[in-house]
Amino acid sequence: MVSTTSEVSAEIEIPEEISGLRMTRQRQEVYRILQSERNHPTANDVFMRVKDRLPNISLATVYNCLEALVQHGIIRQVNFERESSRYCPNLxxxxxxxxxxxxxxxxxxxxxxxxxxxxxxxxxxxxxxxxxxxxxxxxxxx
Amino acid sequence: MVSTTSEVSAEIEIPEEISGLRMTRQRQEVYRILQSERNHPTANDVFMRVKDRLPNISLATVYNCLEALVQHGIIRQVNFERESSRYCPNLxxxxxxxxxxxxxxxxxxxxxxxxxxxxxxxxxxxxxxxxxxxxxxxxxxx
DNA sequence: GCCGATATCAAGAACTATTCCAATTATTAC
DNA sequence: GTAATAATTGGAATAGTTCTTGATATCGGC
CATH class of the missing domain: 3.30.1490 (Dna Ligase; domain 1)
Incomplete structure (x- = not known):
């Protein structure tokens, strides 16, 4: 089960696989956050927000997910100066x-x-x- | 004494003050390296090279010098992805x-x-x- | 030239973002 | 269902940089 209409507002449907990348629950949720909040969040921002839905997720997994999504061209990584990397779904x-x-x-x-x-x-x-x-x-x- | 012609090749004369920044011996040598080697070196690259002339200089001082030079608009700091910062005298x-x-x-x-x-x-x-x-x-x- | 105030330097500790590692858990292919 | 593979977790490790503290050097006024 991916999601139901009874869940929180503005649900975004995410397929089970995108450009060859298996969309695990964690990757889906990470991606969903980038889609809905176009603030260019950092890995830590994503981590804090994703915990609402996946309380047991680890920061390492958020990094892994973001890296996988970047590698498969689903999102982009953006760096300013030497600040934390930010992530962006605008391709x-x-x-x-x-x-x-x-x-x-x-x-x-x-x-x-x-x-x-x-x-x-x-x-x-x-x-x-x-x-x-x-x-x-x-x-x-x- | 700032320098003499008996010193190593391609000596560059550096004034005692540039745009309000006191050019200490350390800052001079750091700046000299950026001027003569236009490789966009990292702080650590500069550190290793500057030790030939100032064997007691510390890495922290190299960082301090680079920061001071950047702040006064004498050099520029350049970042690629999240790699080490590089420094550039091309204004x-x-x-x-x-x-x-x-x-x-x-x-x-x-x-x-x-x-x-x-x-x-x-x-x-x-x-x-x-x-x-x-x-x-x-x-x-x- | 001397003296107090200020700036700079050196060495190492501390910090932060990120990656790595080993063990566990989930998923896939058969 | 089972073996093989991939993903996740939590903590330790890493790298680049910044901070802290005490020592040293420089400046401005006399």
């Missing part, structure tokens, strides 16, 4: 704006037609596998 | 290309006339203080 290519005042992290999409690699003087022969863009700043009061 | 706005095969980090300049913020759908009112661009990939054999 579209995007950057992150880190509000220095509130600490909130906003996803930032590229405007259509933008190809970032064209803007850069890359070393000759460079083949890009991944791009990461992080902005830090404030949001002016309007 | 011009630039990104980093991380070669996954060799581990070498290449500075990547923006092509002239590019304003990155224009390419992004930022949250309304966002004021950017800092942009960080990291690319990961390989360099194709030519």
């Amino acid at each position: 579209s290519e995007h950057g992150h704006f880190h509000d220095e005042v509130t600490g909130i992290i906003h996803d930032v999409d590229f405007k259509s037609g933008v190809n970032l690699a064209d803007m850069l003087s890359l070393p000759p022969g460079a083949v890009i596998d991944d791009i990461e863009i992080t902005l830090r700043g404030k949001i002016a009061i309007s | 011009s706005e630039h990104g980093h290309f991380h070669d996954e095969v060799t581990g070498i980090i290449h500075d990547v300049d923006f092509k002239s006339g590019v304003n990155l913020a224009d390419m992004l759908s930022l949250p309304p009112g966002a004021v950017i203080d800092d942009i960080e661009i990291t690319l990961r990939g390989k360099i194709a054999i030519s």
Whole structure:
């Protein structure tokens, strides 16, 4: 049994397997939290929230689950400076704006037609596998 | 006495104070290493190299020096994933290309006339203080 | 040049995020 | 149902960095 309609609000159905990864109960719940709270939580944030539903889960398992989900391309791991890693279910290519005042992290999409690699003087022969863009700043009061 | 011409090759003259920071012997030597070896070394790399000239320096002092230099805008701290921080004397706005095969980090300049913020759908009112661009990939054999 | 105030340094302990390990439990394939 | 495999747990271990404390060096005023 995966879930019933009698459970808490906004239930998200998660299949038993995603891109070859067996979705155990723990992985489902970890994934569900990332889906419902798009706050870019840390492993510890996820751990504290997932305990409501799986009181016996360990932090190591949360790390394992997050790693498995990242490895299978189901979520993304995001790092700011040397702070704790954060996790993000938004798979579209995007950057992150880190509000220095509130600490909130906003996803930032590229405007259509933008190809970032064209803007850069890359070393000759460079083949890009991944791009990461992080902005830090404030949001002016309007 | 800061240095003499009899010392090792490619001596770099460093003033006694840079942007309000007192340049102690330790800070000078740390800075000198960053200037002469543009490898984006880690704190530990710097520590090992600086011991040639200051055998009694401690790792904590290297961290302190690097922090002071970063805080005064004399060098930049660069982070990849959650690896050790690396340090970089290149103050011009630039990104980093991380070669996954060799581990070498290449500075990547923006092509002239590019304003990155224009390419992004930022949250309304966002004021950017800092942009960080990291690319990961390989360099194709030519 | 001397003296108190301040800044820096050194050494090691402490801290934190993360990973590793060994034992247990769950799941799958047959 | 059983053996093989994979996942989970809890605690120990690790690595990078920061903190603490006492010693040392530097600065500003006299």
